[in-house]
Amino acid sequence: MKENVVVIGGGVAGMEAARELLLLGYNPIVVEQQDHLGGHVAQWNRLFPDISSAGDLVRTLGDGITDANIFLETKVTFVNRLQNGYLVMLSNGVNIACRAILVATGFKLFDASRKEEYGYGVYDHVVTNADLESWFNGNDSDRFPAAPKSIGFVHCVGSRDLKAGNSQCSKVCCITAVKQAIEMKERFPDARVFCFYMDLRLFGKKYEDFYIRAQQEFGIQFIRGRVSEVGETLEGRLQVKAEDTLSGKPLKVQLDLLVLMAGMSCNPEVAELARMARLDMDSDGFLRSRDNLGGINESNRPGIFYAGACTGAKTVPETLAEARSAALAIHRYMQGR
Amino acid sequence: MIYEGKQKIWRDYQKEIPDDHWYYVRSCIRQNFFPASERKFTDITQQVLGKDVYETPYHTTCGGIAYHCDAIPQETVMTIVARQFALMTEAGYENYVPSCVTSFGNYVEILETWHEFPELETRIREQLWKACRREFKKPKYLAHTSDLIYHWRNEIAEKARVRLIDKETGEPVRMSEHIGCHYAKMFPSKGIGGAEYPYVLAGMIESWGGQVVDYPERRHCCGYGFRQYHMKANRGYCVSNTHKKFESMEPYGIQAILTNCPGCCYFMDRWQYVIAEQTGKTYGKDGFGIPVFTYEELAGLVLGYDPWDLGLQLHQVAVEPFLDRIGVEYDPKAKYLGLNREDILRPELPTNLKCF
Amino acid sequence: MDHLFEELEKDYRFKEGYHTCINCGTCTAVCPAAEFYRYDPRKIVTIVQTRDDAQIEALLKSDTIWYCGECMSCVTRCPRKNGPGMVIMALRDLSIRLGFFTESEKGRQMLPLTRTFARNILEYGYCVYPETFDWNDHKESGPVWKWHMDHLDKSLARQGANYQGEGPGVLRKIPQESLDELQAIFDVTGATRRIEQVEEFSRQKAEQMGLSMEEYAKTAFEYSSDKHFNE
Numbered sequence: 023m024k025e026n027v028v029v030i031g032g033g034v035a036g037m038e039a040a041r042e043l044l045l046l047g048y049n050p051i052v053v054e055q056q057d058h059l060g061g062h063v064a065q066w067n068r069l070f071p072d073i074s075s076a077g078d079l080v081r082t083l084g085d086g087i088t089d090a091n092i093f094l095e096t097k098v099t100f101v102n103r104l105q106n107g108y109l110v111m112l113s114n115g116v117n118i119a120c121r122a123i124l125v126a127t128g129f130k131l132f133d134a135s136r137k138e139e140y141g142y143g144v145y146d147h148v149v150t151n152a153d154l155e156s157w158f159n160g161n162d163s164d165r166f167p168a169a170p171k172s173i174g175f176v177h178c179v180g181s182r183d184l185k186a187g188n189s190q191c192s193k194v195c196c197i198t199a200v201k202q203a204i205e206m207k208e209r210f211p212d213a214r215v216f217c218f219y220m221d222l223r224l225f226g227k228k229y230e231d232f233y234i235r236a237q238q239e240f241g242i243q244f245i246r247g248r249v250s251e252v253g254e255t256l257e258g259r260l261q262v263k264a265e266d267t268l269s270g271k272p273l274k275v276q277l278d279l280l281v282l283m284a285g286m287s288c289n290p291e292v293a294e295l296a297r298m299a300r301l302d303m304d305s306d307g308f309l310r311s312r313d314n315l316g317g318i319n320e321s322n323r324p325g326i327f328y329a330g331a332c333t334g335a336k337t338v339p340e341t342l343a344e345a346r347s348a349a350l351a352i353h354r355y356m357q358g359r
Numbered sequence: 360m361i362y363e364g365k366q367k368i369w370r371d372y373q374k375e376i377p378d379d380h381w382y383y384v385r386s387c388i389r390q391n392f393f394p395a396s397e398r399k400f401t402d403i404t405q406q407v408l409g410k411d412v413y414e415t416p417y418h419t420t421c422g423g424i425a426y427h428c429d430a431i432p433q434e435t436v437m438t439i440v441a442r443q444f445a446l447m448t449e450a451g452y453e454n455y456v457p458s459c460v461t462s463f464g465n466y467v468e469i470l471e472t473w474h475e476f477p478e479l480e481t482r483i484r485e486q487l488w489k490a491c492r493r494e495f496k497k498p499k500y501l502a503h504t505s506d507l508i509y510h511w512r513n514e515i516a517e518k519a520r521v522r523l524i525d526k527e528t529g530e531p532v533r534m535s536e537h538i539g540c541h542y543a544k545m546f547p548s549k550g551i552g553g554a555e556y557p558y559v560l561a562g563m564i565e566s567w568g569g570q571v572v573d574y575p576e577r578r579h580c581c582g583y584g585f586r587q588y589h590m591k592a593n594r595g596y597c598v599s600n601t602h603k604k605f606e607s608m609e610p611y612g613i614q615a616i617l618t619n620c621p622g623c624c625y626f627m628d629r630w631q632y633v634i635a636e637q638t639g640k641t642y643g644k645d646g647f648g649i650p651v652f653t654y655e656e657l658a659g660l661v662l663g664y665d666p667w668d669l670g671l672q673l674h675q676v677a678v679e680p681f682l683d684r685i686g687v688e689y690d691p692k693a694k695y696l697g698l699n700r701e702d703i704l705r706p707e708l709p710t711n712l713k714c715f
Numbered sequence: 716m717d718h719l720f721e722e723l724e725k726d727y728r729f730k731e732g733y734h735t736c737i738n739c740g741t742c743t744a745v746c747p748a749a750e751f752y753r754y755d756p757r758k759i760v761t762i763v764q765t766r767d768d769a770q771i772e773a774l775l776k777s778d779t780i781w782y783c784g785e786c787m788s789c790v791t792r793c794p795r796k797n798g799p800g801m802v803i804m805a806l807r808d809l810s811i812r813l814g815f816f817t818e819s820e821k822g823r824q825m826l827p828l829t830r831t832f833a834r835n836i837l838e839y840g841y842c843v844y845p846e847t848f849d850w851n852d853h854k855e856s857g858p859v860w861k862w863h864m865d866h867l868d869k870s871l872a873r874q875g876a877n878y879q880g881e882g883p884g885v886l887r888k889i890p891q892e893s894l895d896e897l898q899a900i901f902d903v904t905g906a907t908r909r910i911e912q913v914e915e916f917s918r919q920k921a922e923q924m925g926l927s928m929e930e931y932a933k934t935a936f937e938y939s940s941d942k943h944f945n946e
Contacts, residue, residue, distance in 0.1 A: 250744035253575030265740025398875035425832035584784025706862035
């Protein structure tokens with residue numbers, strides 16, 4: 023009899039961990055709220071740094087867990103401590119006794135309408151990074167003008183922002199903006215494309231190469247200044263105000279499309295799980311790992327482990343690596359090592 | 360523009376406004392430049408709406424303009440404000456309503472600062488006692504007079520004799536609103552509708568039949584800038600900012616502007632005159648400017664007051680085309696008459712800005 | 716080394732308006748002064764952040780700190796919850812207390828400003844008052860205002876004001892006992908001392924510039940050199 027491991031969350035972290043757990047001889051039970059696996063990545067079109075298909079990644083991960091128990095459109099309703107493990111009750115009536123739980127609840131995309139000054143949900147042609155990926159996936163919307171002559175990307179929307187309650191950097195937005203800027207320039211070669219950034223944090227493999235290409239091959243303009251205010255003109259264009267801090271001059275440009283790089287904020291629903299399972303939350307609202315060096319996968323409770331963006335902003339490769347290491351940590355725990 | 364998006368934000372910024380028993384304090388700039396608006400605030404609230412709005416002759420300036428011109432220290436303005444609160448307390452009121460947006464911002468900021476630094480409130484209480492032998496309670500509710508007109512906008516609409524509808528076309532008149540910076544930019548939660556898409560004036564325009572028109576520089580400051588205006592040497596700052604706003608709103612065919620801040624209303628009127636005289640450019644139709652109204656003036660027009668009782672003759676931009684548009688009846692010959700139709704001459708007319 | 720910074724830290728506006736700056740420029744992007752003047756509120760906060768006495772002293776003696784209109788539009792947008800406008804109020808306060816304000820053309824405006832508001836508040840109880848409003852200094856108020864000022868009593872009566880009258884109402888006479896209280900507040904809270912300081916520092920500077928106090932005040936009120944403006 024294979025031992026149960028409840029994996030809460032069927033995004034890429036939960037999927038990859040479930041695959042490893044299967045290989046290690048366990049019975050992973052994946053609990054996913056949505057009607058599909060893959061989480062945010064499933065909504066994405068292409069992923070940096072290889073511009074590979076997000077759909078392919080999700081399909082590959084899915085192929086690895088065909089033998090796992092997967093409950094879609096299901097929530098965890100209660101977590102009870104047992105003598106030697108946990109009883110996890112699900113919204114579909116299933117109760118699972120297990121010695122280990124993997125929390126892979128991910129993040130919530132920052133609600134860009136909360137940065138009211140940018141006019142998401144108010145101005146016709148202000149969209150988010152997620153809207154743009156959806157549009158790349160073929161979901162058309164009149165938010166997207168047919169032939170934009172000028173396009174802007176606003177970095178750090180809801181990230182590094184004490185007023186928005188998120189002091190953290192979301193890590194992925196700078197490179198995503200560069201990726202999406204290039205993709206838009208490929209579609210609309212005549213358009214002028216601007217990226218408004220505070221600091222370009224291009225730390226990962228190939229990221230800097232992307233930046234160089236964006237400048238050299240695509241002529242994308244990088245302006246060091248946080249967008250302060252957006253207005254809408256009579257023609258439905260967007261008037262964007264920022265300071266070009268490198269020249270020390272206020273700047274006003276009119277754009278046909280503005281893309282807000284909504285960041286990763288904590289998943290507020292995780293607070294209820296944390297309460298039930300008595301998990302520590304961090305000051306940023308994410309779950310608190312035992313420590314942030316060697317103990318990222320471990321919680322403050324025995325048998326409860328973490329993977330992916332439930333503990334903070336992560337890239338896809340980081341999330342997948344954490345998922346595998348979490349599976350190993352669970353294995354060690356089960357072996358009593 | 361997605362109207363529902365704004366509505367969603369408006370719902371997030373509501374504030375509790377008691378329906379009656381307000382302690383009223385006046386505005387320095389408004390008493391000078393819009394005396395009839397303040398007069399009509401008490402007339403409308405007390406007589407038309409039957410509300411208890413109390414004023415004592417002993418209240419003074421809040422010192423806000425001097426403070427923002429850096430001419431008096433922070434503890435001085437705080438102690439003047441503390442004295443105003445003491446007068447309210449002595450009169451038995453707990454709902455405080457200033458007529459000025461600079462004052463409103465001043466009061467909000469002071470209350471927030473005291474909240475954050477209680478030792479400063481203690482010090483100000485001591486200083487007030489030392490200077491005036493007075494004690495005070497802080498207001499339970501603080502609202503700006505425009506908040507109250509907003510709160511009662513539907514009652515006013517029910518009594519309306521004129522609506523903000525173009526008489527010729529039957530279409531709503533196109534109006535923009537301009538909110539004083541100190542209304543909600545410092546503390547967005549203290550303003551109806553927040554700082555980015557305030558609803559306090561938009562709600563009045565909608566309730567009274569007009570259409571609210573947004574334009575890119577709507578949120579930009581009128582350019583008062585306190586010392587930037589009070590010193591003649593700096594006034595280029597003021598006119599350049601008003602100019603920027605009018606250039607931005609020019610393509611929209613805006614027929615009138617509603618304001619809630621004393622300075623904004625005055626400057627957006629007068630700088631149109633200066634721009635017209637210096638450059639020949641006018642922003643209304645046929646050489647006229649765009650009239651800029653206080654909320655009492657607009658409420659008064661809706662309620663059917665005589666425009667000259669509302670003080671509209673003290674605007675430099677002619678209001679008559681707008682009055683004609685919405686069908687306000689008035690006697691053009693009475694515009695500049697004194698009490699009892701006394702002849703007190705009439706102003707010269709500007710060269711470029713068309714006026715009556 | 717950071718004596719001036721320590722002085723700033725005592726100011727409650729500084730406590731509220733200064734945390735740490737990320738240099739993102741959201742403040743400058745919407746600043747009404749930044750387009751008009753050679754002015755960048757972000758840089759002011761950057762200088763303050765150095766805590767360096769020499770740099771802060773130079774700032775206190777410069778025109779730069781006097782360009783702000785205190786509209787506080789910057790406060791709404793800063794992602795670090797700073798208020799550059801609040802920081803500037805603290806800088807101005809310190810510049811006045813140390814007498815540095817007389818070193819700049821815009822700073823010298825403190826004399827006419829202080830005189831105007833002290834008089835209006837202490838003699839009349841208002842920040843702005845018809846008796847002290849000279850139309851010739853305010854031609855932007857237009858011919859309609861000239862007419863209004865020429866027929867002040869009658870025009871105000873037509874407006875429903877209670878100009879210089881007893882009891883409540885628009886432009887009422889503020890009772891002497893209330894004015895006495897304002898004077899007492901000025902004395903107790905440092906405004907009276909502030910007025911004396913501004914007069915004394917200005918007197919010294921006027922002497923150094925070879926100007927009478929009246930010439931000095933008039934120049935500060937109406938003269939502007941070209942160096943302040945953005946192209």
